[in-house]
Amino acid sequence: MYRYDQYDQAIVDARVEEFRDQTRRRLAGELSEDQFKPLRLMNGLYLQLHAYMLRVAIPYGTLSGKQMHMLAHIARTYDKDYGHFTTRQNLQYNWIKLADAPDILEKLATVEMHAIQTSGNCIRNISSDQYAGAAADEIEDPRPWAELLRQWSTFHPEFIFLPRKFKIAVIGTEEDRSAIQLHDIGLQIVRNDAGEVGFRVYVGGGMGRTPMIAPVIRDFLPKAELISYLEACLRVYNRFGRRDNMYKARIKILVHELGADEYRRQVEEEFLHTRTLGLDAPQAEVDRIAAGFAPPPFETGLSDEINRSDPDFAPPEFWAWVDQQVAAHKAPGYAIVNISLKPVEGIPGDASSDQIDLMADLAEAYSFDELRITHAQNVVLPHVKKADLYAIWQKLDAAGLASANLDLVGDIIACPGLDYCSLANARSIPLAQKIATRFGDPARQRDLGELKIKISGCINACGHHHAGHIGILGVDRKGEENYQLSFGGSGAEDASLAKIIGPGFSEDGVVDAIEKAVNVYTAQRSDGERFLDTYRRIGDAPFKEAIYG
Numbered sequence: 190m191y192r193y194d195q196y197d198q199a200i201v202d203a204r205v206e207e208f209r210d211q212t213r214r215r216l217a218g219e220l221s222e223d224q225f226k227p228l229r230l231m232n233g234l235y236l237q238l239h240a241y242m243l244r245v246a247i248p249y250g251t252l253s254g255k256q257m258h259m260l261a262h263i264a265r266t267y268d269k270d271y272g273h274f275t276t277r278q279n280l281q282y283n284w285i286k287l288a289d290a291p292d293i294l295e296k297l298a299t300v301e302m303h304a305i306q307t308s309g310n311c312i313r314n315i316s317s318d319q320y321a322g323a324a325a326d327e328i329e330d331p332r333p334w335a336e337l338l339r340q341w342s343t344f345h346p347e348f349i350f351l352p353r354k355f356k357i358a359v360i361g362t363e364e365d366r367s368a369i370q371l372h373d374i375g376l377q378i379v380r381n382d383a384g385e386v387g388f389r390v391y392v393g394g395g396m397g398r399t400p401m402i403a404p405v406i407r408d409f410l411p412k413a414e415l416i417s418y419l420e421a422c423l424r425v426y427n428r429f430g431r432r433d434n435m436y437k438a439r440i441k442i443l444v445h446e447l448g449a450d451e452y453r454r455q456v457e458e459e460f461l462h463t464r465t466l467g468l469d470a471p472q473a474e475v476d477r478i479a480a481g482f483a484p485p486p487f488e489t490g491l492s493d494e495i496n497r498s499d500p501d502f503a504p505p506e507f508w509a510w511v512d513q514q515v516a517a518h519k520a521p522g523y524a525i526v527n528i529s530l531k532p533v534e535g536i537p538g539d540a541s542s543d544q545i546d547l548m549a550d551l552a553e554a555y556s557f558d559e560l561r562i563t564h565a566q567n568v569v570l571p572h573v574k575k576a577d578l579y580a581i582w583q584k585l586d587a588a589g590l591a592s593a594n595l596d597l598v599g600d601i602i603a604c605p606g607l608d609y610c611s612l613a614n615a616r617s618i619p620l621a622q623k624i625a626t627r628f629g630d631p632a633r634q635r636d637l638g639e640l641k642i643k644i645s646g647c648i649n650a651c652g653h654h655h656a657g658h659i660g661i662l663g664v665d666r667k668g669e670e671n672y673q674l675s676f677g678g679s680g681a682e683d684a685s686l687a688k689i690i691g692p693g694f695s696e697d698g699v700v701d702a703i704e705k706a707v708n709v710y711t712a713q714r715s716d717g718e719r720f721l722d723t724y725r726r727i728g729d730a731p732f733k734e735a736i737y738g
Contacts, residue, residue, distance in 0.1 A: 190253055190559060191336050191481035193301045200343070201298045204305060208232045209291035216288060233304030234290055238611050241285040243293060244307040249317035249335040249359070250278035250562040252302075257549035257560055259300045263293055265542035272545060274530060274538045276602060276653055277356070278316050278562040279307060283609050305343065310351045312342035312423075316358045318366050319561040322482060323525050323571040325517040328378050329386055331361040333479040334415065337470055340478075341416050348423055352430030353438035355423070356395075367564060368680030370394045370403045371656060373440045374422060381409045388415060392422055392452070393444030396650035400686050401441040404449040406456065412475075417468045421459035425452065484520075485557035485572055491522025495575050506591070507582050509631060513593040515578065526556075526570040526581060527563075529592035529600065533629040536618050537603040538566030540590075547588050555581055564653075565602055567595070597634040598642060598707075599625045602653055606646030606663060607670070613646035615663025615670035616696075620644055623700050628707075637707060640720040643678075656680035658721045659703060660687040672699040676706070676732060677724050690729055691737055705735045 193201075208228070215225040222236075229235075233244040245260070252260075260280055264272045267289050268282040275281055285293070297303055307314055315335045322330040338357060342348065348355070358367045361378040369375025375391035388410040394403030410418050429447075431437040444452045470478075495511065496502050516525040528548060531537050540548070548568055552560045555577045561569035573581065585591040594600045601624060604610065606617030621644055628634060643657030647664075654660035660675035671693040678687030694702055707720075709731050714723045724732070 190251060191332075191478060197340075198298075198301070201301075201303045201305070204232070204303065205291060205294045205298050208294060212287060212291050227309075229290075230308040231305070232290075232294065233307035234285070234287075235308065236611070237283065237609050238607075239609065240283065241287055241290065242609070243282045243285045243290060243304060244275070245280045245282070245297060245302060245304050246307050246314045247278050247280060247302075247562050248339050249315055249321070249332050250319055250564075251317075251321075251332060252560055252562070253300075254549040254553035254558045254560070256300045256302055257545055257552065259296060259302065261542040261545035261549065263296060264545060267293055271539050271541045273536075273605065274540065274562050274566050274568065276564050276566060276604075276651060277307075277314050278319075278564055279314055280562070281605075283605065308354075310353050310355075311349050312338075312345065312351075312355045312357065315339050315342070316356070316367055316372075316564060318360045318362065319563040319569045320366065320516065320525055320571065321361060321561075322484065323518050323520075323523075324362055325519045326364060327361045327519065328380060329361045330482055331359040331376075331378055332482050333475070334376070334378075334412075335359045336478050336481070337416070337475065338419070341419075348427065351423070351427055352432050353435065353440075355426075355440070357419075363682060365680070365682040365684075368653070368656060368684070370684040371396055371400075371653075371680055372403065374419065375403055376415075379409065385409075385411070387411045390418070390422075392456075393441045393449070394684075395439055395441040396653060396655045397439070398436055398648050398650075399439075399442065400650070400655040401445060402684050402686065403441070404444070406449065406453050413469055413472075414464060416470060417464040417466065418456075418460055420463045420466075420468055421456045424459050424463070425455045485559075487520040487523060487572070488574070489521075491574060491576070493521045493575065495578065503579050503582075506586070506593070507579060509635070510582055510591055510593040511578060513597070513635070514595050518572070520572075522575055524573050524575050524578065526573045526578070527595045528568040528570065528585060528590050529594055530567050530590070531594055531600050531625065532589055532592050533599065533625050534622050535589075535625075537601050537621050540568075544588055544590060547584065547590070551581055551584060565600065567600070593631060594634055596639045596641060598628045598637055598640045599634050601625060601642045601644060602657070603644040604646050604651035606644075606652075610646060610651075612649060613663065614648075614665040615646050615672065617644045617646040617652055617663060620661065620663075620672065620696055620699065623696065624703060627700055627704065637711070638719055640707075641679075642703070653680060654678070655686050656684070657687055658719070658724070659706065661699060664693065666693065670696065672696065674699060674702055674706075674736075676729060677721065679721060688729065691733055702736045706732050709735045
């Protein structure tokens with residue numbers, strides 16, 4: 190893992206003291222809420238329906254056991270004993286007292302964490318593949334580049350007040366686990382025909398009110414020119430992005446209105462200038478950062494098999510968990526373990542302080558002291574010996590963390606919705622719980638296969654409903670909560686936007702509608718077809734007929 194140097198620590202410590210003074214002045218009445226609002230948002234502090242919410246940055250989703258323990262301590266001491274993991278690989282506390290916020294930031298700073306640029310019209314937390322550095326199909330670990338981008342973008346004087354918020358994701362595989370085509374900028378590490386490693390650059394994706402899939406702006410960008418090229422991309426946006434209308438201020442609108450070819454032309458023109466400014470990191474600095482992500486000391490000679498021949502070795506639930514939650518690792522004898530935060534009747538993405546502590550303990554004992562947060566609101570132990578899987582499963586099972594539902598119908602993404610968020614029109618959490626309960630039978634979930642349900646409580650799409658195989662959007666319909674149902678979305682390498690299927694439903698009605706849609710799928714699917722594949726093949730007519738008659 191990357192460790193702070195003296196400059197990183199000095200920046201975070203200085204920000205804590207600055208915000209402590211700002212908070213003191215707000216509590217003393219020396220600052221009005223209007224004056225204080227931009228200051229607290231720069232430190233990830235939101236005012237929600239019932240309390241302040243603090244969003245903690247977890248750059249590219251990577252953290253240590255010590256950092257995870259601190260998150261548990263804060264949840265136990267300053268919140269209601271839990272934290273909420275988000276679709277940006279961050280963590281939110283929903284019940285923060287304003288007077289405690291500086292103390293929380295100070296505690297985070299002691300473990301090299303902060304809440305800087307988790308809000309505001311700036312470059313937000315850089316996200317990445319939760320399997321980075323472990324994936325068997327990886328060209329190169331994308332996290333050193335994500336860390337370089339974090340350092341470049343933190344307090345960048347030109348981009349601290351962009352037309353709107355800005356999100357960047359970096360991956361190193363063909364399989365996209367980070368939805369890069371739905372980001373403002375998505376970077377994919379690729380090889381060109383000469384075998385050189387560089388980046389494919391996507392610009393202009395996003396969800397929200399106007400969802401768009403990002404076009405490719407550059408097929409191949411040399412690694413040595415990454416910063417100067419992104420500087421050019423953002424300069425064009427900063428220069429021409431709409432500041433008169435917040436709904437048209439995202440870069441996706443600019444790319445759409447200019448057209449990808451014209452935006453590309455302007456970026457290349459600006460790039461001729463930015464590449465002469467000495468913005469790109471010297472190779473020595475790239476090497477320094479990359480050294481922080483050196484592979485752990487994997488043991489050699491380990492068996493790559495798990496003992497399935499002995500029926501007394503483990504119960505069937507363990508093998509179901511292995512089949513669903515464990516992914517291939519690049520090192521023989523090791524595996525990637527996905528910990529589900531989606532138990533039946535649970536709140537997607539929530540974990541108690543005890544559960545957070547347990548996951549930290551498991552990382553320290555079994556995963557080289559490393560964890561990852563996923564954009565699907567789960568947690569990953571990236572480097573686990575296969576011989577340790579049963580011991581890990583037993584501990585997870587005892588803590589209510591052994592659900593075997595990764596990418597299945599129970600692995601629902603949901604925003605906090607109207608239970609917490611002042612922007613929401615409808616509740617997401619109770620609906621997610623009802624759907625998970627309706628499809629709670631593990632055998633049925635496995636039979637249905639990959640089926641990604643994503644729920645947003647408002648048009649801002651924090652639940653990524655546009656990218657759901659089944660997407661659900663909560664709206665206000667004459668003072669009543671109503672839910673629009675969409676089919677056919679994907680945030681993966683086959684990115685697509687979900688299409689609204691018809692009129693909306695009540696909370697119970699949408700659960701019944703999903704049941705009917707699933708019945709169409711099981712009747713129409715061919716061997717090996719996912720729900721998404723069947724929908725793309727047969728279209729929406731059979732689903733509409735079943736749902737609306």
